[in-house]
Amino acid sequence: MxxxxxxxxxxxxxxxxxxxxxxxxxxxxxxxxxxxxxxxxxxxxxxxxxxxxxxxxxxxxxxxxxxxxxxxxxxxxxxxxxxxxxxxxxxxxxxxxxxxxxxxxxxxxxxxxxxxxxxxxxxxxxxxxxxxxxxxxxxxxxxxxxxxAPEPTQASQASGPGLRQELGLRPEQLLVGSVGRLHPAKGFDLLMLAFSAQAPADAVLAILGEGKQREELEPLAAADPRIRLLGFRTDVDAALRSLDLFVSASREEAFPLAILEAMRAGVPVISTQTQGPTEMLDQQPATLVPIEDVEALGRAIREQLERIRAVPREQRRPVAYELSRYxxxxxxxxxxxxxxxxxxxxxxxxxxxx
Structure with a gap:
C-alpha cells in the first residue's frame, strides 16, 4: 500500500x-x-x-x-x-x-x-x-x-435588490457589464467608446472595478449617461447573473478570471482576441473580435444585443459553456x-x- x-x-x-x-x-x-x-x-x-x-x-x-x-x-x-x-x-x-x-x-x-x-x-x-x-x-x-474561478463567497453572492434594480432599469432594458481593475491593459476606454457608438439607446453599461485609470475614464462616462463606473464590488457573482451580456475589451490577457466567472454564470460573452480568451473561448458559444478595433467591438455588442432582445426575457436561458478543464x-x-x-x-x- x-x-x-x-x-x-x-x-x-x-x-x-x-x-x-x-x-x-x-x-x-x-x-x-x-x-x-x-x-x-x-x-x-x-x-x-x-x-x-x-x-x-x-x-x-x-x-x-x-x-x-x-x-x-x-x-x-x-x-x-x-x-x-x-x-x-x-x-x-x-x-x-x-x-x-x-x-x-x-x-x-x-x-x-x-x-x-x-x-x-x-x-x-x-x-x-x-x-x-x-x-x-x-x-x-x-x-x-x-x-x-474561485468558489463564490457569501459576499459575492449577496442577496438584495440586485444590480438591475440598483441601477433603476426597466424590464426591457439590456444591461452590458465588464469586471476588472481600471488599467489601460483592460481596454475599458475602448469598451466605453464602442458602447457609446453602437449600443441601443436604452442599453446600460456597468463597469465593476477600481484602479489608477479611473480619472481618465470618468470623462468618457460623463459623456454618456448610460455608462456607470460602479467601483470595487464584493458581490461580483450576483452582479454577473444580472447581466444580459459580458464584454472583455482587453488589450492583453493571459487568463481572465472575470470571463471564467461570466461563463460560470451562463452569460453571453464577447472578448477581444487576446492570448488567454482566444484559447478559453475556442469552440465555445462566444464572440471574439480583434484587439483595439472599436468599430468591430461596437458592432459585435449591437448585434449580440439585438439577438438577445429578440427573445422574451422569461424565455432566455443561461449559455452552456464547457468548463471541465477549469x-x-x-x-x-x-x-x-x-x-x-x-x-x-x-x-x-x-x-x-x-
Missing part, C-alpha cells in the same frame, strides 16, 4: 496592496492547499488588503518596507523551513528568484513570461498553451495548469505534483533544464 505524500510547507508571495485576479488566485490556491493539510503561508506588504483576505488555515506575513524584499523574504522562508516558494506577479517572482537552492522556486505567469522576472526560477506555471510555446529561452521546468481540485493537484517534481530536482542537485 502506497503511503500518502508528506504535507509540504509552502510560502506564496505576492507584493500587492489590492486583491485583483492574480491575487485572488493566490489566496484561493493557498486556501485549497491548507485544506489538504499542507502548512501554507502568504508573504506580502504589511498594509495590504491581502492580510484580511487569507483563509483561516493560512498565515499571513506582512513585510514592512519594499526595500530589500529578497533578503526579507529569505529570512521568512528559512524561519518557516519552507520547501516551496511560489511567487505571483512580477515583483514577487523577482524576489523569489534570489532565494537559495534549499527551496523550490516557482512562479505563475499570470501576465506572461519576462526574462528579468522569471529566468532564474526553478519552474514556471503557464496558464495557457500559448505561454508554454513561447518559453524556448527559459531553462527551468514548466507546466501548463489552467486557473479556475476544475479547482484537478488544478490544485497538478500544482502540488509540480512542486514535488521541483523539490526532487532541488534535493538531488539535478539540472533543471527541460
Amino acid at each position: 502506497t503511503s500518502a505524500p508528506s504535507p509540504l510547507t509552502i510560502v506564496h508571495v505576492v507584493f500587492s496592496s489590492r486583491v485583483a485576479g492574480g491575487e485572488r488566485h493566490c489566496l484561493d490556491l493557498a486556501e485549497a492547499q491548507a485544506a489538504l493539510g499542507h502548512k501554507v503561508h502568504v508573504v506580502g506588504p504589511r498594509r495590504s488588503a491581502l492580510a484580511g483576505a487569507v483563509a483561516p488555515g493560512v498565515r499571513y506575513h506582512g513585510l514592512a518596507l519594499p526595500l530589500l524584499r529578497g533578503w526579507r523574504l529569505r529570512r521568512v522562508v528559512r524561519r518557516l523551513g519552507a520547501q516551496v516558494c511560489h511567487a505571483h506577479l512580477g515583483p514577487a517572482c523577482k524576489a523569489t528568484a534570489t532565494l537559495g537552492p534549499e527551496v523550490a522556486r516557482v512562479g505563475t505567469l499570470h501576465v506572461g513570461y519576462k526574462e528579468h522576472h522569471h529566468a532564474k526560477l526553478d519552474g514556471v506555471i503557464c496558464v495557457n498553451q500559448a505561454q508554454r510555446q513561447r518559453l524556448s529561452a527559459y531553462r527551468g521546468r514548466h507546466r501548463v495548469v489552467y486557473n479556475w 476544475d479547482r481540485r484537478q488544478s490544485v493537484a497538478q500544482i502540488l505534483d509540480f512542486y514535488r517534481e521541483l523539490i526532487d530536482l532541488t534535493n538531488g542537485g539535478s539540472s533543471h533544464h527541460v
